Amino acid sequence: MVKIKKIEIENFGRFHKYSIDFIEGMNLIYGDNEDGKTTLMAFIKMMFYSEQKRSRDISNNPRKKYLPWNGRSMGGAIEFENNGVDYRIEKEMGPTPAKDKTKVMNLSTGEVTLPNKEELGKVFLGTDLAGFERSIFIGQIGAFDADKEDEIGQKLSNMFSTGEENISQRQVLERLSKAKEEIQSIRGNKGILVEAKDSLEKIKETKIKIKELEDSQMExxxxxxxxxxxxxxxxxxxxxxxxxxxxxxxxxxxxxxxxxxxxxxxxxxxxxxxxEGGIPKDQLESFLKECKVLQNKIKSQETAIKCFQDNSDLSQKSFVEITEEEYVTFKKLREQLENFERGCAYFENSLIPAILDYNATKKHLREESLKKLKTKNQRLVLIGLSGSAALAIFGVLYHPAVILAGIVSALITVFFYLRHSKKYDEMGINNPILNRMEKSVDGQIQYLNKEFCFSYNLKMNENDFLDNLYQQIQEKKEKIKSIINLKHCNVSEEFETLYFDNLSIKDKKKTLFSMREEYQLDCTKYLDKVSLYKEVKSIEMADNLLKELENNVIELRERHQAILHMANGIxxxxxxxxxxxxxxxxxxxxxxxxxxxxxxxxxxxxxxxxxxxxxxxxxxxxxxxxxxxREKIRIPEKNLGQIEVEQKFLESKVEEIQLYYDSLVKAENVMQESAEEIRKSFGPELNQKTGEIFSQITGGKYKQVLVAKDYSLLAQPAEDTHYREASYLSNGTIDQAYLALRLAITQLIIRENEKLPLFLDDIFMQYDDKRVQEGFAFFKDNIEKEKMQSQIMMLTCHKHIVEIAKEHFKDELNMIYL
Structure with missing residues (x-):
């Protein structure tokens, strides 16, 4: 037993945030036309049945017809009782059933389940959509004219023979006959079966001709x-x-x-x-050069110390005297030279690439910006010149003084264009990437100027600055060369040896100590510098590591060149x-x-x-x-193999069509036999039920209804022993008879232990007041005695039906106004 308790419409057609509570018994829903009665019925059906009509015609497609007016998704909920358990279905309806989002809640246990592919109406109501519409849903019946007995008979005939009032046995038989005629006409000279047999015969004839042709030209x-x-x-x-x-x-x-x-x-x-040493690859070569400079300086100091020790005998006399001032000048020049060489290496290998990258990026961004700004300025100039030209034309045509205004306007426009163009050339670029690059370059410049005592800035030309560095390096080399040549020496080491030969033993010891101290200090610098890559404890370890790094850098460069060469090769x-x-x-x-x-x-x-x-x-x-x-051979369009394939296909097709034709003949015979069987088995029980209901809703005027073998309607008045044909009954009585038949069919389909709600769509629309009273009396009596459905949903747009319902049901009526 199913009882609907409540519906909640979130969005469906004209309804939004709308709910209705139902009771057990009579629920009467009243509203004018277009108030949404049919929409409510459609909502209830779609909550239980997702698979409904699909059509491009909006009127036949509920998913399109009842799209919410507010443009949102269709959806809502329905609460009902099924065999003593309360359930709630929540559904969000999509454009197709597959897109629906549905969940079923057991309100007694709180359990939530997601339904499988089976329709919820089949699960809870025990019937599919077609069964729902044939049994517990009775639509507007309307009146029948007395002269239209054939219409009534036809509907009754359909109900008896096929179970559908709109599908008749005659229509089914006509379709079967038409299908048979399409396959093979009665005379046997037309139809697809005849055409298939003719095609098969032609193929057989073609096969014989091809065989004869092939035999004659076998060679x-x-x-x-x-x-x-x-x-x-x-x-x-x-x-x-x-x-x-x-x-x-x-x-x-x-x-x-x-x-x-x-x-x-x-x-x-x-x-x-x-x-692994933590030195970036782009700075590694610069790092190696700096380390190499320190290494060479240490080697020179080692050589100088050895020479000093080897020539420290006071008995030896120098033939050329070197003063302290000359030696200090020499030493200062050599230190400056080494500093310039290291600074030049850093500037050339690290700073210049960064500056070039920065300038290229700046130029690109500036060109993009200037292009946009100048395009805008040119448009404004074009507008200004166009206005000046218009003033000039106006002056020529009407007043010469306006020409002067046009010339002044043109000059002003050109003046502002040139002024703004100059401003565009002077303007800067504000870009986060460029700002980061500029900050990085500034940091490297500060390191260069501080470490090597240079005075470089971005306004200087880097090539000119580099050339200047090389020039100063060369000048210092020349000065050192002139100093040592003046003392008849060829190299710096020889000059130092000559100088130390002229020192006293005490001075030599002091000088040797100073040289060793300077040597130790430079060794520490050398080790610290190399340790930036990897920690080393001795000069030998540092030399080995430096040599290994140099070899790896050279190998890396050679491998990269080899890779590029190989890549170009493919x-x-x-x-x-x-x-x-x-x-x-x-x-x-x-x-x-x-x-x-x-x-x-x-x-x-x-x-x-x-x-x-x-x-x-x-x-x-x-x-x-x-x-x-091939010119000598008459080759047929198709060979024997192709013909045999076509022959087998046509034989199979003929066999298939013949089998289908035989099936249609059997179906026609079975249809006629089954219709007769339905009339014999279903007819007596249906007549009995229809008679009982017809007697009640007519207030006892008629006690029996029969559907004759030829499907004509016969009714027996209560005070008469004879049945009357439908042609002698009024339209209202015929309506009542048809309602009795539909209610009887509902009771036969749905047994007493499977009571479901009954949905009635304005079934009293053609009744007079008396017949409406008799109808409500019938429903009230059946609800009280639980002879049929205990819950009825009736929809109407007629006020007199509402008033009569209130008189009959009083407080037991659930009146719902739309």
Whole structure:
């Protein structure tokens, strides 16, 4: 037993945030036309049945017809009791049933379930949508004219024979007969079966003619067949050679890619090893140069100390005297030279690339900005000049004084254009990326100026500054050279040796101590500098590490050049490991598809191409020969194999159509027999039920209704022993008889222990007041005695029906106004 307790409409048609509570018994829903009665009924049906009519016609498609007026998604909830358990269905309806979001809640336990593909109406109401509309939903019946007995009889006939009032046995039989006629006419000279048999006979005749033709030209055909096979073999050989060439090319590319990947991985391994020290790759060469300068200085100091120690005998006399001032000048110049060389190396290898990158970015951003601003300015100038031209034309036509105004306007426009163009050239660029680059360059410039005592800024030309550095380095070398040459020395070490030879023993010891102290200090600097990459404890470790780094940098540079050369050899513009690995995998698939084995060495590519050209010539000769041979042969449009395939297909088609035709004949016979069986089994019980209900709703005027064999309607008055034909009854009585029949069918389909709500859509619309009273009396009596449905939902747009319902049901009526 199912009782609907409440519906909540979120969005459906005209309704939004709308709810109705129902009671057990009579629920009367009143509203004028277009107030939404049909919409409510459609909502209840769609809550239980998702699969409804699908049509491009909006009126026949409820998912389109009842789209919410507010443009939101359709949806709502319905609460009902099923066999003593309360349930709630919540559904958000999509454009198709598959897009619906539905959940079922057991209000007693709180359990929430998601329904499977089975319709909820089938689960809870025990019937599908068609059964729902035939049984517990009775629509507007309307009146029948007394002269339209055939219409009533037809509907009753349909109900008895097919179970549907709109589908008749006659229509079904007519469709079967029409289907049979389409397959084979009564005379047997038309239809698809006849056409299929004719086509089969023609195929058989064609097969005989082709066989005779082939027998008469067997020699030509045999030679044609052999040459055709030879041609196909040559083509196959050519295709194999082409596949081998393709496979060979792919294989060599694949091997080169694998070799390139190996080189790239080795390069990355070296890079990774170089990066272990924490010095960025772009600064590594500059770092090595600085370390090399310190290393060379230490080596020079070691040589100087050794020379000093070897020549510290006071008995030796110097022939050339070197003063302290001259030596200090020499030493200062050499220190400046070393400082300039290190600063120049840093400026050239680190700062200049950063400046060039910064200037290129700045230029690009500036050009983009100027292009936009100047385009805008040019538009404004064009507008100004156009206005000046218009004033000039106006002056020529009307008043000369206006020409002067036009000239002044043009001059002002040009003046402002030139002024703004100059401002555009002077304006700066404010860009986050450029600002970060500028900040980085400024930091490097500050380091350069502080570390090496330079005075460089971004306004200077970097090439000119670099040239100036090289010039100063050269000048200092020349000064050092002039100082040592003046003392008849060739190198700095010789000059220092000569100087120390002139010192006293005490001075020599002091000087030796100072040299060693300076040497130790420079050694510490050297070790600290090298330790920035990796910690070292001795000069030897530092020298070995420096040599290893130099070798790795050289090897990295050489490997990169080799990789670029190899990449150019296979026409690759980018060197990306992932893309190369993907390309190798693609080549593997292509080689697998080509199905060429590389276990044996493939022939030389040029040799295979020569063979392909030879095969091409042989194929051309064979094709020309076959063309000449074909002219001698009368080759049918289809060969015997094709004809036999078509024959088998047509035989199968004829057999299939014949089987279908025989099935239609059987269906026609079964339809006639089943209709008679339905009348025999279903008719008596239906007549009895219809008579009981008809007697009640007519207030006892009639006690029985019969549906005759020819489906004519017969009614027996209470005070008469004879049945009267429908032609003698009033329209209202015929309406009541038809309602009694529908209610009887509902009771027969839905048994007492499966009571469901009954939905009535304005079934009293053609009744007079008395018949309405009799109808309500019938429903009230049945509800109280629980003879049929205990819950009724009736919809109406007639006020007199509402008033009569209130008189009958009083407080037991649930009146709902839309």
């Amino acid at each position: 030509y055909l045999e030679e044609f067949k052999l040459k055709k096979e030879e041609l196909e073999e040559k083509k196959a050989q050519k295709r194999i050679l082409e596949k081998k060439i393709k496979a060979s090319e792919l294989f060599h590319i694949q091997q080169k890619l694998k070799s390139l990947i190996q080189k790239v991985e080795e390069e990355q391994s070296i890079k990774k090893k170089l990066m 026409d690759r513009k980018s060197i990306d490991l992932e893309s190369m690995i993907n390309e190798i995998q693609i080549i593997d698939k292509q080689l697998t598809q080509l199905n060429i084995s590389f276990e044996e060495e493939l022939e030389n590519t040029s040799e295979m191409k020569r063979k392909i050209n030879l095969k091409g010539g042989e194929i051309t000769n064979l094709e020309e020969y076959l063309t000449r041979l």
